[in-house]
Amino acid sequence: xxxxxxxxxxxxxxxxxxxxxxxxxxxxxxxxxxxxxxxxxxxxxxxxxxxxxxxxxxxxxxxxxxxxxxxxxxxxxxxxxxxxxxxxxxxxxxxxxxxxxxxxxxxxxxxxxxxxxxxxxxxxxxxxxxxxxxxxxxxxxxxxxxxxxxxxxxxxxxxxxxxxxxxxxxxxxxxxxxxxxxxxxxxxxxxxxxxxxxxxxxxxxxxxxxxxxxxxxxxxxxxxxxxxxxxxxxxxxxxxxxxxxxxxxxxxxxxxxxxxxxx
Numbered sequence: 001x002x003x004x005x006x007x008x009x010x011x012x013x014x015x016x017x018x019x020x021x022x023x024x025x026x027x028x029x030x031x032x033x034x035x036x037x038x039x040x041x042x043x044x045x046x047x048x049x050x051x052x053x054x055x056x057x058x059x060x061x062x063x064x065x066x067x068x069x070x071x072x073x074x075x076x077x078x079x080x081x082x083x084x085x086x087x088x089x090x091x092x093x094x095x096x097x098x099x100x101x102x103x104x105x106x107x108x109x110x111x112x113x114x115x116x117x118x119x120x121x122x123x124x125x126x127x128x129x130x131x132x133x134x135x136x137x138x139x140x141x142x143x144x145x146x147x148x149x150x151x152x153x154x155x156x157x158x159x160x161x162x163x164x165x166x167x168x169x170x171x172x173x174x175x176x177x178x179x180x181x182x183x184x185x186x187x188x189x190x191x192x193x194x195x196x197x198x199x200x201x202x203x204x205x206x207x208x209x210x211x212x213x214x215x216x217x218x219x220x221x222x223x224x225x226x227x228x229x230x231x232x233x234x235x236x237x238x239x240x241x242x243x244x245x246x247x248x249x250x251x252x253x254x255x256x257x258x259x260x261x262x263x
Contacts, residue, residue: 002026002043002094005036005065007056009048015072018083019047025087029094041065043093043243049073050163054218057105057120057240066100068093068243077162077253080244092245101244103159104178104199105236108217113229117217120240121160123233124185125205125213125225126152133188135208140182141201147208152185155203155233159240162254170194175250180233199235206230 004026009015022045023033036044037059046056046069053069053076060067069079070086081089092098108117117123127134136153138145156165158173161181166172170183171194178199184192197203207213207225215222215231225231254260 002031003034003039003041004031005034005039005041005044005060007036007044007046007048007052007059009052009072012048012072014083015047015052018070018072018086022047022086022090025090036060036065043068045070046079047072050076050078051219053078054120058118058218058220061105061118061120061236061238061240064238064241066241066243077250077257078159078242080242089245093243097245099244099246101175101242102239103175103242104157105238105240106155106157106180106233107236108215108222109232109234110215110222110225111230111232113225114215114223117220117222118236118238119160119217119233120157121163121218122154122156122165123215123217123231124152124154124164125207125215125231126185128212128214128224132211134211134213136213137206137208138182139204139206140195140197142204146191148184148187149189150184150187152213153205154181154183154185155205156181156183162257165194171196172254178235180235202232202234204230204232 006019008019044060044065044067046053071079106119108123133149136148158175158177161173180197183194212224212226
């Protein structure tokens with residue numbers, strides 16, 4: 001018997017309906033539905049889009065639980081199968097006909113001001129008030145790099161390179177790499193380039209001057225950082241473990257997202 005947890009998009013009726021069907025399918029085969037983040041699981045199933053995948057990874061990555069993403073919504077970067085194929089996907093998983101793709105995460109530490117966070121996509125500091133900037137000091141691997149006056153600042157994983165980082169013209173990074181991308185958002189200076197760093201080069205951002213910043217991790221609001229506060233991002237202690245069957249790959253998803261054609 002396996003214990004399977006399900007994380008369901010809260011605003012999609014079709015996701016809730018599919019969760020009921022999946023629960024019945026599992027029960028018919030002698031499996032049990034557990035609670036992600038509470039029960040010991042053999043598999044976590046995400047029913048939604050990429051946002052639901054992020055919540056699922058946040059709940060179970062520390063325990064090393066594999067995550068299967070069922071895409072209920074638009075084409076996602078992280079989900080693996082479509083709703084019509086969920087029974088076949090579960091059959092393959094229990095038959096051992098799958099592989100695990102590990103994705104680097106970030107451990108996000110505010111020095112005790114807020115609880116430590118785990119990010120699969122990114123951590124970002126955002127300005128609090130329209131028309132203002134935030135002033136930040138960037139340190140890399142313990143050494144001061146430079147200061148920024150910007151609308152915000154993003155530290156992303158390779159997985160997160162196709163999320164908020166992409167919308168501010170950051171580089172697309174293959175998710176098979178271990179790296180961190182640091183990217184200022186609309187900086188008020190000539191040096192506005194993204195940096196791609198090695199996985200052991202910790203990134204520290206300190207809030208300067210008299211303007212606080214808002215910290216968000218994978219879209220979740222964490223809290224306000226005041227001048228003198230800092231956040232450190234380092235390679236996560238536990239990678240996300242995604243279930244893959246080989247039907248989709250990163251490059252084909254990029255082509256579909258952007259409507260790219262062979263020439």
